[in-house]
Amino acid sequence: MLDFAFSMPTRILFGSGARSLLERELDEQPVAKVLLVYGRESARANGSYDDVTGLLDARGIAYLEHPGCREDPDDAFVGAGAGLALDHGVDFVLAIGGGSVIDAAKAIALLAANRTRDIWAVHAARQGFAAPALPLGVVLTTTGTGTEVNGSFVIRRRADNEKIAFSSLSTRPRFAYCNPDYTITLPPQVLADNYTDILSHLLEQYFSMEDSTGIVDAIILEAIHYLLRNTPALQTWKDSYGFRANTMFASTLSLSYLFSCGKKVPWILHTLTHALAARRPISHGASLRVVMPGWLVWLSGKPAYATRSRQLADKLALSDSSQLGRYFLDHFALMGCDPHPLLSDAEKAQMVTRLSADTDFLARANLDARDLRCILDWTHHAC
Amino acid sequence: MLDFAFSMPTRILFGSGARSLLERELDEQPVAKVLLVYGRESARANGSYDDVTGLLDARGIAYLEHPGCREDPDDAFVGAGAGLALDHGVDFVLAIGGGSVIDAAKAIALLAANRTRDIWAVHAARQGFAAPALPLGVVLTTTGTGTEVNGSFVIRRRADNEKIAFSSLSTRPRFAYCNPDYTITLPPQVLADNYTDILSHLLEQYFSMEDSTGIVDAIILEAIHYLLRNTPALQTWKDSYGFRANTMFASTLSLSYLFSCGKKVPWILHTLTHALAARRPISHGASLRVVMPGWLVWLSGKPAYATRSRQLADKLALSDSSQLGRYFLDHFALMGCDPHPLLSDAEKAQMVTRLSADTDFLARANLDARDLRCILDWTHHAC
Numbered sequence: 001m002l003d004f005a006f007s008m009p010t011r012i013l014f015g016s017g018a019r020s021l022l023e024r025e026l027d028e029q030p031v032a033k034v035l036l037v038y039g040r041e042s043a044r045a046n047g048s049y050d051d052v053t054g055l056l057d058a059r060g061i062a063y064l065e066h067p068g069c070r071e072d073p074d075d076a077f078v079g080a081g082a083g084l085a086l087d088h089g090v091d092f093v094l095a096i097g098g099g100s101v102i103d104a105a106k107a108i109a110l111l112a113a114n115r116t117r118d119i120w121a122v123h124a125a126r127q128g129f130a131a132p133a134l135p136l137g138v139v140l141t142t143t144g145t146g147t148e149v150n151g152s153f154v155i156r157r158r159a160d161n162e163k164i165a166f167s168s169l170s171t172r173p174r175f176a177y178c179n180p181d182y183t184i185t186l187p188p189q190v191l192a193d194n195y196t197d198i199l200s201h202l203l204e205q206y207f208s209m210e211d212s213t214g215i216v217d218a219i220i221l222e223a224i225h226y227l228l229r230n231t232p233a234l235q236t237w238k239d240s241y242g243f244r245a246n247t248m249f250a251s252t253l254s255l256s257y258l259f260s261c262g263k264k265v266p267w268i269l270h271t272l273t274h275a276l277a278a279r280r281p282i283s284h285g286a287s288l289r290v291v292m293p294g295w296l297v298w299l300s301g302k303p304a305y306a307t308r309s310r311q312l313a314d315k316l317a318l319s320d321s322s323q324l325g326r327y328f329l330d331h332f333a334l335m336g337c338d339p340h341p342l343l344s345d346a347e348k349a350q351m352v353t354r355l356s357a358d359t360d361f362l363a364r365a366n367l368d369a370r371d372l373r374c375i376l377d378w379t380h381h382a383c
Numbered sequence: 384m385l386d387f388a389f390s391m392p393t394r395i396l397f398g399s400g401a402r403s404l405l406e407r408e409l410d411e412q413p414v415a416k417v418l419l420v421y422g423r424e425s426a427r428a429n430g431s432y433d434d435v436t437g438l439l440d441a442r443g444i445a446y447l448e449h450p451g452c453r454e455d456p457d458d459a460f461v462g463a464g465a466g467l468a469l470d471h472g473v474d475f476v477l478a479i480g481g482g483s484v485i486d487a488a489k490a491i492a493l494l495a496a497n498r499t500r501d502i503w504a505v506h507a508a509r510q511g512f513a514a515p516a517l518p519l520g521v522v523l524t525t526t527g528t529g530t531e532v533n534g535s536f537v538i539r540r541r542a543d544n545e546k547i548a549f550s551s552l553s554t555r556p557r558f559a560y561c562n563p564d565y566t567i568t569l570p571p572q573v574l575a576d577n578y579t580d581i582l583s584h585l586l587e588q589y590f591s592m593e594d595s596t597g598i599v600d601a602i603i604l605e606a607i608h609y610l611l612r613n614t615p616a617l618q619t620w621k622d623s624y625g626f627r628a629n630t631m632f633a634s635t636l637s638l639s640y641l642f643s644c645g646k647k648v649p650w651i652l653h654t655l656t657h658a659l660a661a662r663r664p665i666s667h668g669a670s671l672r673v674v675m676p677g678w679l680v681w682l683s684g685k686p687a688y689a690t691r692s693r694q695l696a697d698k699l700a701l702s703d704s705s706q707l708g709r710y711f712l713d714h715f716a717l718m719g720c721d722p723h724p725l726l727s728d729a730e731k732a733q734m735v736t737r738l739s740a741d742t743d744f745l746a747r748a749n750l751d752a753r754d755l756r757c758i759l760d761w762t763h764h765a766c
Binding site for chain 1: 384385386387388389390391392393394395396397398399400401404594595596597598599601602604605606608609613626628629632633636641644645
């Protein structure tokens with residue numbers, strides 16, 4: 001087990017009846033003027049927008065709005081949000097939505113505190129932001145990303161479609177109000193994408209290279225197993241509060257970094273997935289489903305991952321860990337997902353070339369161009 | 384799943400090489416004068432005292448000392464500590480030790496902030512303390528209690544030997560430096576007591592009465608199973624860093640209240656154990672071993688706990704959940720524990736009378752005097 005530091009300061013306010021917890025939390029925050037960040041339609045459709053503005057109105061807390069956040073928010077959206085916050089003296093940022101909205105709100109809170117609208121200026125100089133982010137809160141309306149409970153966020157660079165990951169202790173939300181009922185209006189394909197994302201976070205952290213993280217591995221493996229054996233319940237999401245609640249909490253825990261304690265996680269799957277998404281207009285969940293089976297098959301053939309592959313295969317009652325790829329392909333069908341679009345040879349070659357140039361990543365993940373190609377090839381063979 | 388609020392703000396600094404993390408943490412705290420709280424010999428024997436005072440000296444941070452904390456610290460000890468803190472203008476309390484030392488430090492931090500030495504004055508009035516506790520940190524030298532990561536503490540009332548539980552958000556430590564190497568000098572009986580305590584916390588939270596806390600139950604059950612299958616390794620504690628580290632982290636997680644999320648936990652086992660300890664000079668671990676088997680047998684016969692009892696029995700490959708009591712008795716022998724001292728009829732009668740008067744507890748736990756007697760009787764039958 002490697003040395004580590006861990007905390008989870010975000011106050012999780014959980015449940016369909018947790019509105020009173022949110023009220024108390026709002027009363028304890030130093031809030032005078034709020035910037036609400038949200039998407040296009042869902043926050044109004046699921047009731048979260050009305051709930052939040054109702055609470056703010058009742059307290060006489062002023063707010064202004066920055067709606068229209070899309071999936072994979074970019075520099076332009078967060079720059080405009082920071083501009084609004086600076087022009088109006090905002091002192092608290094409140095995200096209403098899922099991963100994209102929360103990530104955008106984190107970027108806005110950090111930019112505004114540092115009195116800039118340009119996220120790349122700081123990134124290019126490889127400096128940290130000097131000032132800690134404005135305090136922020138989250139009203140969660142989807143599952144999947146777990147970003148409500150950590151300081152990480154991903155912003156897309158409009159110029160070349162690259163997704164760039166940031167991380168700061170100061171962008172950890174003060175609170176995250178997680179109400180499973182807000183997810184009732186999510187369409188089936190989004191539910192499946194979210195479920196894939198939770199699984200991906202658990203699997204990535206499970207497949208680290210450190211030995212002797214026994215207690216952490218044991219609980220990750222059980223969380224994976226819990227999700228996989230309940231996947232068919234996705235079909236009746238709307239009707240089962242218990243399943244929605246357990247999935248939402250599993251999602252939050254899965255990127256709280258609790259499951260990275262004592263480990264160095266190379267995040268191979270997500271790095272490949274981001275490289276794919278830069279080349280194709282495809283959801284994060286769908287791109288995970290393209291890459292994940294090949295990654296699992298590749299893992300099962302590497303001695304460094306042999307024990308964990310076998311343990312996962314045993315847990316899923318597979319006779320052999322090489323069947324993991326096929327198992328997950330079948331599992332995606334259980335989620336009601338559309339068949340994944342195959343990678344072309346040209347796409348694979350582009351991805352390998354681009355990722356091979358990232359020597360930091362290759363060293364961290366202990367892989368080479370042939371490994372990358374092997375991962376990307378497998379799904380073709382299986383189909 | 385019940386609505387809940389959860390956070391884990393204590394920064395866990397974990398590992399034998401995590402000294403640099405502790406240094407950074409000390410540099411970030413607003414510390415001018417520290418009160419060190421520790422026990423009698425172990426902090427000097429395991430090196431933690433020298434490590435901490437070395438870091439404080441190197442930073443020119445003044446400190447004074449309140450040594451001599453015993454197991455189950457009482458009102459006199461914490462009152463004297465609060466007096467020291469008040470007389471010398473202490474602004475930070477640092478505990479070096481295990482559960483008793485940390486609990487005492489929490490009480491001292493809360494008393495000093497409220498400018499009093501009398502913990503019962505506030506308790507008797509059933510008021511909360513008005514001022515939040517002085518900030519406090521922890522250097523952990525045992526496993527078992529998990530108190531390093533929550534706001535709860537237990538203080539013994541010297542007048543009648545009762546243990547009284549307190550809880551405050553403000554007594555959650557700012558940081559907990561958890562170095563598995565500090566535990567090397569613990570004697571075998573203390574290791575066994577700690578291990579019993581970790582198991583007891585997991586089992587108590589597992590056996591709540593709420594349905595549909597699936598993800599939480601799954602990971603608790605796996606943590607229990609992890610400990611039970613590794614128990615024989617207690618014999619070679621000193622030689623296995625990995626086992627020490629995993630056990631220490633399991634201990635921290637087990638009372639972080641992560642495993643109580645979505646549940647109402649009646650804490651039956653601990654309530655009985657405290658009642659026993661008030662009557663006998665017996666360690667917390669030993670008293671848990673006296674009561675736990677009967678509690679498990681009683682649980683297995685109650686319909687409300689039938690599903691969870693069966694799942695635990697399945698996980699342990701027992702044919703029937705009524706065997707759980709016998710299994711744990713055998714398991715205690717594996718830990719190298721001395722045979723537990725049996726309860727006399729007089730003791731049992733006293734405990735039942737006393738606990739039956741606590742109508743809050745009976746209602747919360749949904750049990751009556753006959754249940755209490757049943758739990759206390761079983762161990763006799765098995766021997």
